[in-house]
Amino acid sequence: MRNTFGNIFTLTTFGESHGEAVGGVVDGMPAGIAIDTGFIQQELDRRRPGQSRITTSRQEADRVELLSGVFEGRSTGCPIGFIVRNTNQHSQDYENMRCLFRPSHADYTYQQKYGIRDHRGGGRSSARITIARCVGGALAKLALRELGITIQAYTSQVGTIALQGDYTCYDLANAETNIVRCPDTMVAKEMEDLIASVKAKGDTIGGIITCVIKGCPPGLGEPEFGKLHAQLGAAMLGINAVKGFEYGEGFGCVATKGSQQNDVFRNEEGRITTASNHSGGIQGGISNGQDIYFRVAFKPVATILQEQETVDLEGNHTTLKARGRHDPCVLPRAVPIVEAMAAMVILDNWLASKTVKL
Incomplete structure (x- = not known):
């Protein structure tokens, strides 16, 4: 079983849904980074169960304990070990499943x-294991x-209810103002x-999460077999319940012509940029300095109460x-997981390229 993610910045995870704890070890963290433990806990709080009426009612504090690799508030460059203890398991709820195979699990x-x-x-195989990914x-x-x-990631579609514009049409900070994590409050209420x-019917539903990466320098990505979009795709497809990934205009570009899709280069005050961003910030498998944006499709949760x-x-x-x-829809709690996986991919590639100095 492969339990390590990344090449230079790596995360190795351990634990089970109903075991004593979930945890991991992060290696390759640059030394001297200010470690804001409140921020780390905040990221876990965004993922934790029991946070609203549309998530699982399992109550877990999900308090993270950093065990190593931090001294006087900064990373030392040594492995950072951490643990999050399970405290509210109801293992008896699964006794009738001991000898059965749950559909689509x-x-x-x-x-x-x-x-x-x-x-x-x-x-x-439980989604609870994604706790470690959020810490990493x-x-x-x-x-x-x-x-x-x-x-920044956000819920852009639940079932057939979808935002009509792309990410540039919204203030993405609004995504954290509602329990669905959608930047349009009216659409969020429908979702x-x-x-x-x-x-209420004991069923579940899926949807789409959109993610936007801003400020990424050009030059990240390792052709031929380490293209940046391929790494992001692998990271997203490794998340529980994910069924699809597309970056840039994705499948939508097939209905257009090359003359409409090409991102024309411009020189703006000595800086090379593009007039459009149909490519989603990645060309030839390498970041080009524009916003990187992609969409991740999540299936309906497999556990239904029918x-x-x-x-x-x-x-x-x-x-x-x-x-x-169980969650009737994973999207609200999956938003921070999508961000976490994207963050680890980008930092791993920055460390590989060394194009920018801290």
Whole structure:
């Protein structure tokens, strides 16, 4: 099982949904970075369960403990170990699933690969493991902050309810003013009502998160097989429930002509820039200095509170009705996870390029 992400800036994670704790080790963090523990906790609070009526009711404080690699408020360059303890597991809720395969979960594939699985909340395949990614991403954000690079994600679609404009049409700071994390408050209310309606029926719904990276210098990315958009895509597709990734205009560009898609270069007061940004800030697999933007599609959560057909460990047909506390839509809590993965990719590539000095 591969549990390490990154090349120079790396995150190695451990833990299960219903185990004692989730944690990890970040290596490659530049020395001398101011470590704002309040900011790290804030990023975890954005991901934590039980934060609104449209998320799981599981109550976890998700308090992070930094164990190493920080001295007098700054990173030392040594590995940063951290832990977040689980305190509100209801493992009994999963006892009826011990010998069954939940539809569209990792139960069957884990059983086939390892011959054993933790049926309590999915064990290692649970979205709770993304806690470690948020901590790693928060540390990466602290380093990127000193480089003037910012990362902002937001919910742009839930079901069929979608924002009509691109990211330039909205004040993205408004995304944190509502529980759906959508920058348009009126659309956010429609999304919230839809999620609440779906939840009341014991069902789930998916959607899209858009992410924007500003201030990224040109030159990040490692062709031929380490293109920046490929790394971002791999990072996003590694998040639980993600089914699709597109950057720039993505699939929408196929309906246009090259004359409409090409980003014409300009010299603005000695700085090379482009008149448009259909490319999404990446050309030839390398950042070009423009905003990087991409979209991530999340499927409806696989755990629904309705009876479904399935089979048991012996292949016998049976039925399952899930119990427990589950998200009817992952998007509100997935926004900080998308940002975290993007932050780690960008910092890892900056460290590889050394195009800018801290």
